Amino acid sequence: MIIPKEDIQPMNSQNGKPVGAVMVVGGGIAGMQASLDLADAGFKVYLVEKEPAIGGHMAALDKTFPTNDCAMCTISPRLVTTAGHNNIEVLTNTELLGLEGEPGHFKAKIRRNPRYIDLDKCTACGDCAEVCPIVLDDNFNGGLNQRKAAFKLYPQAVPNAFAIEKKGIAPCRDACPAGQRAQGYIALIREGRYEDALRVIKEDNPFPGICGRICNHRCETACNRNLVDDPISIAGLKRFVTDQVYAQPYEPPLPAKRKYEERVAIIGSGPCGLTAAKDLVQAGYGVTVFETLPVAGGMLRVGVPEYRLPTWIVNREVQEIIDLGVELRLNTRVENLDELFSEGFNAVLIAVGAHNGRRLPIPGSDHPDVFTAVHFLRDVCLGKAENVNGRHVLLLGGGNVALDSARTAVRLGAKQVDVACLEDRQSMLADEHEIIEAEEEGIRIFPGRAFNQIANNNGRITGVEAVDVKFMQFEADGSLTLETVPNSEHILSGDMVFFAIGQSAGLAFIPEDSQVGTTRGGTVAVNPNTFSTSRAGVFAAGDATTGTAFVIEAVTAGHQAAENIQKYLLGEELEVREQPELPVVKMSPTEVSLRMAKGEIEPKPRLRMASLESKQRLQTFDEVNLGYTEEQARAEAARCLQCGVCSECLSCYYKCAAGAINHDEIAVQEQLDVGAVILASGFEPYDAHLSGEYGFGRFPNVVTSMQFERVLSPSGPFVGHLVRPSDGHEPKRIAWIQCVGSRESERNWCSAVCCMYATKQAIIAQEHAPGTECTIFYIDFRAYGKGFDAYYERAKEEGVRYVRALPSAVRQNPNDENLIIHYTLPDGNQIYEDFDLVVLSVGMQPPNGMAQLAGDLDVALTEDGFCQTTNLSPLDTTRQGVYVCGPFAEPKDIPETVMSASAAAARAMTLLAEGRHSLVQPKEYPPEIDVTDQPPRVGVFVCHCGSNIAGVVDVEAVTEYARSLPDVVFADNNLFTCSTDSQTRIQEAIQEHDLNRVVVASCTPRTHEPIFQDTIRQVGLNFYLFELANIRDQCSWVHRDFPEAATEKAKDLVRMAVARVRLVEPLQRKWLEFNHDALIIGGGLAGMTAALELADQGFKISLVERQGDLGGNMRHLQFLLSHADPQALLAQLIKKTFQHPNITTFLNAEVDSFEGSLGKFKSTLKVTDIEESPLINHGVVIVATGAQPYQPSEYLYGQDERVLTQLELEDILARGSAEISALKSVVMIQCVGSRTPERPYCSRICCSQAVKNALQIKEINPNTEVYILYQDIRTYGLLEKYYRQARQEGVMFLRFEPDQPSQVNADGTLQVVIHDAMLETDILLEADRLVLSVATIPREDANQLAQLLKVPQMQDGFFQEAHMKLAPIDFASEGIFLCGMAHYPKKAVTETVIQAKAAAGRAAAILAQRELEIEPITSHVLEDKCDGCAYCVDPCPFDAITLIEYTDEAGKTKKRVVVDETICKGCGTCQATCPKDAIYVSHFKLDYLRAMTMAALEV
């Protein structure tokens, strides 16, 4: 049970005033609407959006039904206004985490996720995306095209800035000790950007050419691609880059700048020493490297044979470090550390490696023909090796050094080379491919041997005495457990024996008294965290401290040692940069198979590198592996799964001229003080992969409706061309399948919008490509909203085919990628029909992640995962002070979303009424530039509007033409002139070129003029110095087929605008004190709800009800589907209304006269039985006059008392069960008076009303047969579950076609004959009661009120709102609002309550302002010209003009007219009537209009 939150009064002073701030979660249309209402009403708003831009799903739509307005065009002004509103702080990339405190005084915990691009610095130039090598599916476009990891959500995104997407650290990078950003350089290789790739590698590792060849590449072991097929050949690609770049002549780098006096001595020029040398010299220290050998490079240079690692590579990479300014002293053995310090070095790094080969202590190991392999390799490299030509060489050891030596010996002409080792074949330490290649080269391997002694014959070595190993294992402490096979002694022959069993560091230069300690293992003892030895200033790293390891470890150690030496030299802790804690992106096998199933990953094994044939190898030391060709490398790189998304390759960082990129940005948690929270979290489109039978994800030409919106959209992946994804061909036959992910067993709701959007998509598709055959497969067609049925009928007329069938499967014809839809017709015929494209009308799901967040916020969800609310306040969640709007509460369309947003805003306003205005500041503008005496300097900005204008009009030509017009000093064109960056460009142009008049040639002034006016105002221009040339709505859209003529027309329009703007003068806005009370007409549910919501905020309300009691239609409502008692709710409401101190109720009263304008309306009332007419002054008015039921004459109603309406049935049901129990059969007929030629609209509520009453009957007597005869069952949204429940409880639903109405006769029994449209046969039903679901029709006198208030009605008689999508509560006249059934039939109770509260919210957004800004465009009288003829007085539609008498200077009594500027709307009627040009409307002076006309006529 949810406690209604109606009783929450504005916060009392116990906690002080409530916080005048609201957090709105979700930046879609609902979030924006709620934010704008609240902000206008004087509250601070934090608009929290998890995406990098606001706009939500509506920003992704192409057009909206039923008006076919461009979604972007309608939403774009909202986006800009929201972002520009002084009271709204838009927090993108931000999530709400939790909420503490009480209503009115919450602390909202949020996390601002890193965007990695500074919003203030980003100019949206797109350079970052340009250079970003990471390509991924563009989710905004439904994955139909691709975008970069650096991206802008959509072209018109607000805030207009890029963002970088990161998922985490790729496992390759995580596995690399040096943290090589392999994913980054792989992506750059794929793009062919080898210099960039090398830059990325070298930033972490100075030896790419070397590591590309001999690294043990743990990255490849970690590679997620292992789960698919083979890991990426990361090492091979790294090598490839160096092959490419090093093929160019070597250019030495610029020497590093010396910043510090201090000098560092590095002993040893191996990878560790040189890495440290590079880091330190680049940090600004003097660095000297000491090397005993005549060559630099350490083991890289003298430990790896040429055929694996060519010397020139080592030389080149070493040279590049030396050329940074490192001093290298070759052939220099450091004998004494003290000498280094006395020579002036401030720190020493010992990085001498492990170069001393070990020998086994077995007899004969000191024989002169016994060598160590490591010395052999070194001597070979130095060109002075022992001659092995013709000898039989026996290597003892199974690691890479053994194999390297063996293969070297082969190449040097050894007669036979054998390798024997302790380990068995599988456990040998050498790389597997090395062993295979060695065997191919004729080398024999003898694994599993232990060695007893060197065998000799008379001093000449004959081999080694070996035994077979039964078991061996190295223990944790390094000792060996060995078990040999008894009596297995044998001789492995050979005449030269090389030990290859490991190396130790050569530490001879460290004498006992050097204060540097060593370990028992013969390494330098260091603190592993600081790399410092026991002597201050002496550090050690690399193999000399750890024993033999891999190059990459030496590099890592070098980096770390250098960092610690810096710390030491600076005498302080080096600042540790706070870095993002990104997770390692380890994929699970399930995830991989899912992505494979979706076709995102295709198996494609690793590309093999070419290598030398073994025969060739034996002759030469040429490299065995030949590397990738360019084509191979790029193909191999393309296999990368881009696990981390952004790879931090830093290409964007180096490219961004604005310095906006910051890869070290971290997520920040904050707490914000807010009084209330509004959850506008929207919805998640159903994941169509779950409906596997339709082949989404498998068949490229099966798309979701969201994808299809992007297909149609001019800013979409196909720039508005209607083509199908597989081959880019125009589809001729398109099918829509409805209810995908809706009305299912697991998703037991109707998604409310799909029938209409599918129809809209079909109409638009036909507009795009006339002749396209559109077929919509549906269950029930649910056109239940305002104007929907007419739209549906229009679609049918335009040839959209509707098939009532739920297809069982979609198959793809593999030959042409067409789709075959399998469905069954009512007659049982199975049809297989071919289509070119299939659109799945996916339903709405509760938004992702909301289950978690709702739990954290302590907000209850329904079992379906939508937000739980109450009937009487469908905006209140189960937590006080937290409100909900939009589809998160229930699937709904845009107008209803907007209504609920205004309503939720109203709830927050009520809660926080006392905190209003406490946290907001007025928008500041710079002082206005005085342009009075300046000659006109006009700037013209021509808009592409994506392809809306530029697709037809030659925008460049129009711009060029504008430059030729008089006084035009600047002209430019923009993709979207309304985008924030374009507006900034306009402002810059104004300042740069001293513009004092601005023309924008774009869409329509209706939505966009205020935006551009504000733009110029922000740089000091009066906002009337602006003109908008409408080259879209009135040009490109209407002349689509005549691009050349349209271009000419656009030029004409621009010429006219320029002609006018040259003359216009600045005008000043005025502020007006106004009346803060409201008049509400209608005392039903809507009127009372609106009244209470406003009254609770402190506004005074006059509530006018024509009847003698409050309650309206609700008084007849006996049941609700939710089981709440409507009469109890109503009684409560009436009581509160009467008792509320801020509400004055007038019963038996009607509005008699009405005048005035926003802020100062005056109405008089006619009250029955009272002579006096009360006068009411009010600032706004809300129309809540309701509707009435249709009085049927059909089906014997009124002639037979057994024929009732649903409301009459409800009365019977309410009277008790006896009457109902006696009934055997009740028949209900739907659409009585609705969906007829006279009244072609759907009355929206009758289906659920019939279901409700049917369920009531079944509850009383399950044996009473209930038949509902219907055309379509329209139980939209969450009502669907009741429809199912009715079927489960045995209610029979029989469908009829509108042209075959049922026949009723009453010869004794009441008989209904229905022609069943499914069975195509007549069915006779005996009925004890026939219940008619009658239409809801406008009040018969609605037109009188419409005339009184001067507001429009629709064709069907309901009142017409200002905009069907985005202003469903406003009338076009300011200050007049609409709610309840006067607007359209509404579901009791929720929909009426929502719209009523919304009207209250919209009204409060005005009433809460302290003063009203009034437009200065009004008429003005030229006193000396007016002779008082009064021609203008009567035509004035606003009664703003009065005739007065005055005495002139000469004392004569004269007449003239005066204008009440606060009433005048500036319509110009007076100006047109005046014979003497004595009255004019500012901003529309005749001169201006004349200039335009002349320009149009070019005279």
Add this chain to the structure above:
Amino acid sequence: MKYGYYPGCSLEGISVEYNHSMRSLFDALDVTIEDLPDWICCGTLAAPSISRLLGVATPLWNVAKAKQEGFEQVVAPCSACVYHFKNAEKQVNQDSKLMSDVESVLELPLNDLPRTVHPLEILINDGFEERIKFSVQRDLSNLKVVCYYGCHISRPAEVMRFDDPEDPQSMDRLLNWVGVQTLDWASKVDCCGAHFSLIKPDIVVDLCTKLVEAALEVGADAIVVACPMCHANLDTRQEEIAERLGHPFKLPVLYFSQVLGYAFGLEPNTLGLRKHIVDPLPLMLEKCQPVGANYPSLQEMSA
């Protein structure tokens, strides 16, 4: 793993070639399977149509016995049998009363029963990929087939819990491992109409015609199946189908076990390749080459 083998009635009758090829295949892969002792019919559609208890008890008797014998998994090559086994298990697991009823009529405990699986599940899930790839002796890379999964390999998904219910891949993958080209086609999970074989053969011919048409359309040399019902329908009705299509054709229908076995170099007789109405041998002889240049060497495959 100790696999119990449940051949089911079809494999002892109309599809002995499936039985033989299946056993030879496991043999070639060095997998020990042992026949369940005293197995009885799964009950097919007949038992459940008489009573729910009988429909559940018949398959479960087999698994309960298998458990007594210590088998960890039961392999049943007929996908209809597998369905009835898995479904029975699901039913009793969801309904404790049913479980105790079945236990009392069988006089056997039903806890911790061995899983029943289709052989495809073993070959795909139990780590045989390398072994299968290594066992290839004949190059079938010129053979283009469509894999026909029919109704029960993967559906109903909540019962079978194997492979993608709408787009199964297991048989395709298996055949790809031995080098056979599998073609994507529209009908891999459409029904062949087996249940109507006797009562409404017209419907069956209709459905089979659609299947054959779809297979021919994508250029398949043969249809590969994993269910004796599917096989019987597609293999025996080709004359009637040809009449509907209006042109003659011969489209061999093979069990996946036969194709695998053939790739492993097993003899046609061992695999029962001579037992079909539409003789597949000419096709196999035409398409098969000894392992050679076009085929990755074992070493390459192992790398």
